[in-house]
Amino acid sequence: MDMRGVRAVPGGRYPRGVTFPVVGMVGGGQLARMTHEAGIPLGIRFKLLSDTPQDSAAQVVNDVVVGDYRDLDTLREFARGCDVITFDHEHVPTEHLRALEADGIPVRPGPDALVHAQDKGVMRAKLDAIGVPCPRHRIVSDPEDVAAFAAEGDGFPVVLKTVRGGYDGKGVWVVDSVEEAAEPFKAGVPVLAEEKVDYARELAANVVRSPHGQAVAYPVVESQQVDGVCDTVIAPAPGLDEALALQAEELALRIAKELGVIGHLAVELFETRDGRILVNELAMRPHNSGHWTQDGAITSQFANHVRAVLDLPLGDPRPRAKWTVMCNVLGGDYPDMYSAYLHCMARDPQLKIHMYGKDVKPGRKVGHVNTYGDDLDDVLERARHAAGYLRGTITE
Amino acid sequence: MDMRGVRAVPGGRYPRGVTFPVVGMVGGGQLARMTHEAGIPLGIRFKLLSDTPQDSAAQVVNDVVVGDYRDLDTLREFARGCDVITFDHEHVPTEHLRALEADGIPVRPGPDALVHAQDKGVMRAKLDAIGVPCPRHRIVSDPEDVAAFAAEGDGFPVVLKTVRGGYDGKGVWVVDSVEEAAEPFKAGVPVLAEEKVDYARELAANVVRSPHGQAVAYPVVESQQVDGVCDTVIAPAPGLDEALALQAEELALRIAKELGVIGHLAVELFETRDGRILVNELAMRPHNSGHWTQDGAITSQFANHVRAVLDLPLGDPRPRAKWTVMCNVLGGDYPDMYSAYLHCMARDPQLKIHMYGKDVKPGRKVGHVNTYGDDLDDVLERARHAAGYLRGTITE
Numbered sequence: 001m002d003m004r005g006v007r008a009v010p011g012g013r014y015p016r017g018v019t020f021p022v023v024g025m026v027g028g029g030q031l032a033r034m035t036h037e038a039g040i041p042l043g044i045r046f047k048l049l050s051d052t053p054q055d056s057a058a059q060v061v062n063d064v065v066v067g068d069y070r071d072l073d074t075l076r077e078f079a080r081g082c083d084v085i086t087f088d089h090e091h092v093p094t095e096h097l098r099a100l101e102a103d104g105i106p107v108r109p110g111p112d113a114l115v116h117a118q119d120k121g122v123m124r125a126k127l128d129a130i131g132v133p134c135p136r137h138r139i140v141s142d143p144e145d146v147a148a149f150a151a152e153g154d155g156f157p158v159v160l161k162t163v164r165g166g167y168d169g170k171g172v173w174v175v176d177s178v179e180e181a182a183e184p185f186k187a188g189v190p191v192l193a194e195e196k197v198d199y200a201r202e203l204a205a206n207v208v209r210s211p212h213g214q215a216v217a218y219p220v221v222e223s224q225q226v227d228g229v230c231d232t233v234i235a236p237a238p239g240l241d242e243a244l245a246l247q248a249e250e251l252a253l254r255i256a257k258e259l260g261v262i263g264h265l266a267v268e269l270f271e272t273r274d275g276r277i278l279v280n281e282l283a284m285r286p287h288n289s290g291h292w293t294q295d296g297a298i299t300s301q302f303a304n305h306v307r308a309v310l311d312l313p314l315g316d317p318r319p320r321a322k323w324t325v326m327c328n329v330l331g332g333d334y335p336d337m338y339s340a341y342l343h344c345m346a347r348d349p350q351l352k353i354h355m356y357g358k359d360v361k362p363g364r365k366v367g368h369v370n371t372y373g374d375d376l377d378d379v380l381e382r383a384r385h386a387a388g389y390l391r392g393t394i395t396e
Numbered sequence: 397m398d399m400r401g402v403r404a405v406p407g408g409r410y411p412r413g414v415t416f417p418v419v420g421m422v423g424g425g426q427l428a429r430m431t432h433e434a435g436i437p438l439g440i441r442f443k444l445l446s447d448t449p450q451d452s453a454a455q456v457v458n459d460v461v462v463g464d465y466r467d468l469d470t471l472r473e474f475a476r477g478c479d480v481i482t483f484d485h486e487h488v489p490t491e492h493l494r495a496l497e498a499d500g501i502p503v504r505p506g507p508d509a510l511v512h513a514q515d516k517g518v519m520r521a522k523l524d525a526i527g528v529p530c531p532r533h534r535i536v537s538d539p540e541d542v543a544a545f546a547a548e549g550d551g552f553p554v555v556l557k558t559v560r561g562g563y564d565g566k567g568v569w570v571v572d573s574v575e576e577a578a579e580p581f582k583a584g585v586p587v588l589a590e591e592k593v594d595y596a597r598e599l600a601a602n603v604v605r606s607p608h609g610q611a612v613a614y615p616v617v618e619s620q621q622v623d624g625v626c627d628t629v630i631a632p633a634p635g636l637d638e639a640l641a642l643q644a645e646e647l648a649l650r651i652a653k654e655l656g657v658i659g660h661l662a663v664e665l666f667e668t669r670d671g672r673i674l675v676n677e678l679a680m681r682p683h684n685s686g687h688w689t690q691d692g693a694i695t696s697q698f699a700n701h702v703r704a705v706l707d708l709p710l711g712d713p714r715p716r717a718k719w720t721v722m723c724n725v726l727g728g729d730y731p732d733m734y735s736a737y738l739h740c741m742a743r744d745p746q747l748k749i750h751m752y753g754k755d756v757k758p759g760r761k762v763g764h765v766n767t768y769g770d771d772l773d774d775v776l777e778r779a780r781h782a783a784g785y786l787r788g789t790i791t792e
Binding site: 019020021033034036037040041042043045046058059060061062064294298299307312313314315316320335336337338339341342345346349350351352353354355356357367 | 415416417429430432433436437438439441442454455456457458460690694695703708709710711712716731732733734735737738741742745746747748749750751752753763
């Protein structure tokens with residue numbers, strides 16, 4: 001049977017005669033940059049809506065539109081030339097996404113799914129409804145209500161989060177008293193209270209799902225945070241009970257399906273001391289916890305995200321190495337990261353450097369390094385040394 | 397000792413305060429496209445001189461200058477913004493390269509090395525001088541001289557090549573008589589005659605060399621040609637005698653050093669039926685015989701070429717898989733390659749597709765696929781099926 005007559009249609013305005021689709025990426029950060037990198041070998045066309053011409057992705061993409069995604073006219077004009085729209089971040093307002101869909105342009109992930117990554121209150125309510133284990137939680141109205149929430153459980157400390165707008169530790173507070181609980185309410189945004197989980201460690205179960213309903217699950221990883229920001233990811237999570245790993249993967253797949261996620265979904269988890277998993281956060285885009293896949297998996301999260309938003313068959317998510325470690329490179333005291341390459345590359349010819357083209361500012365994510373191999377101690381040491389040297393906290 | 401004070405200087409005009417260097421790529425073909433892809437994670441800045449805005453690399457690079465590299469003013473103006481110049485092809489005239497060097501811009505590989513890839517007569521003379529085994533050869537003046545050359549050996553057939561301008565089988569003739577020998581001389585370019593080697597197979601020994609003199613050698617591969625164009629590459633070459641493989645690698649390293657090559661050098665070889673190797677051709681750029689490295693080696697030829705031209709330490713060239721196969725995708729009867737993705741990706745979730753964004757024309761190189769694994773028969777079958785299906789010679 002000649003299959004060539006059947007053209008793979010991504011579900012949008014896909015004129016015959018135009019072969020490779022145009023993927024429209026909203027947001028010019030490093031996730032967009034790395035998605036473009038993954039799209040190059042697929043021959044697809046990549047159009048970028050970037051805040052500035054110097055954004056991470058704008059530096060390496062040919063077709064760049066500089067504009068404000070919050071302006072609906074700008075967004076609609078940008079989308080007009082695209083076969084599908086996807087995102088580098090989760091800040092595009094729901095109404096804007098609905099307008100694009102009304103224009104007939106596939107938006108992936110769609111607004112009905114994305115709202116669960118944009119609004120923690122909506123996310124918690126949905127996860128409760130589908131029976132997904134979460135930390136004890138509820139929306140709280142004021143500091144006194146926070147105290148009541150604390151009293152309903154084991155008391156302070158309590159975690160408070162604004163339901164919208166948080167990332168990389170921002171918009172999250174750990175409060176020890178009614179007095180400290182005043183701060184989050186100043187934003188004027190609803191506040192979600194959560195029990196402070198005494199977790200053994202944090203994990204991430206990441207999956208990619210396509211409009212066809214096909215989904216793949218990456219190995220569950222361990223994610224180590226420093227000051228609320230991802231620092232080190234180990235793939236797979238060392239010593240993770242096989243049954244718990246499978247439970248985490250199935251949980252992530254179920255969440256993706258129930259929420260109608262298209263593309264990459266990162267499910268950040270707590271592993272409790274008594275061996276249970278609780279869902280912490282969701283992200284519907286390629287995610288920091290999946291950067292290791294660029295060098296450690298058969299198909300990277302970025303390549304699979306591109307396939308998913310185009311409704312192409314997904315690539316094999318399995319690991320290529322026994323252990324892969326990613327360490328974030330944050331800005332330190334040295335504005336010049338390039339001068340560190342000599343040392344890092346000479347020391348480790350297998351090191352995989354991924355820099356984002358961003359100006360160095362203290363604590364800012366400006367890149368990451370991946371290492372892989374059979375000896376976890378060695379793989380960890382190599383990644384940590386390289387990240388530290390690039391940052392400038394290690395100098396020899 | 398604090399190494400950060402020592403800035404990695406690529407040897408050119410590298411102003412303090414500007415951290416990531418600008419690599420200027422002359423030529424917008426797929427080699428430039430894939431070099432840009434490899435440069436993205438290094439955070440380096442990439443500037444492209446392209447014949448047209450639609451060239452393969454121009455589609456995916458941000459900083460594109462459209463212009464004719466043969467015009468010296470255009471070339472010099474382009475190079476002015478770059479820290480180093482390198483190439484997607486070997487057609488830039490020697491005098492132009494010398495002019496750039498006189499302007500103080502590092503040209504890598506430099507004109508003294510490149511001439512050996514541009515002029516087959518110069519190449520043969522040099523290889524003879526350094527004692528590198530070659531097919532019997534000499535410059536011939538006319539068809540009668542070709543007959544004399546034939547008579548000096550085993551007679552016709554004889555291989556004739558114009559010393560400049562040939563690639564992908566063009567500019568090469570296999571002639572069986574004095575009459576047939578007339579054709580190559582019509583170009584008005586000197587003609588090189590070579591014995592027609594009765595080879596067992598063709599190999600490629602590829603290396604990368606940096607200005608520091610550091611060099612790495614990739615595993616020797618088997619290269620299968622169809623109609624003078626590369627069709628399939630198998631890495632490593634199956635059943636290759638270990639001593640012969642080592643000899644080939646050392647030969648390539650020696651050629652790179654003796655010719656002063658910076659960047660990637662492809663040494664195309666004949667393996668004779670009696671187990672010797674002879675040098676066929678040289679290419680001083682990333683090469684078709686090295687595309688497998690994108691998925692099958694720790695560091696791809698493109699990534700190492702970038703490092704070399706920037707005088708950075710080279711990456712590990714060793715394989716990541718037992719067998720890696722590359723098959724070229726040539727244009728066939730179907731103008732729409734994208735519609736083949738559905739079948740190819742669904743059939744083989746481990747398939748690595750690399751398309752160039754080029755319009756399909758019959759016989760034109762429009763992409764390649766890589767496969768890897770432990771079972772060579774399986775790896776070969778998967779690559780051949782995918783390449784054939786994309787081309788349209790296989791339809792189910």
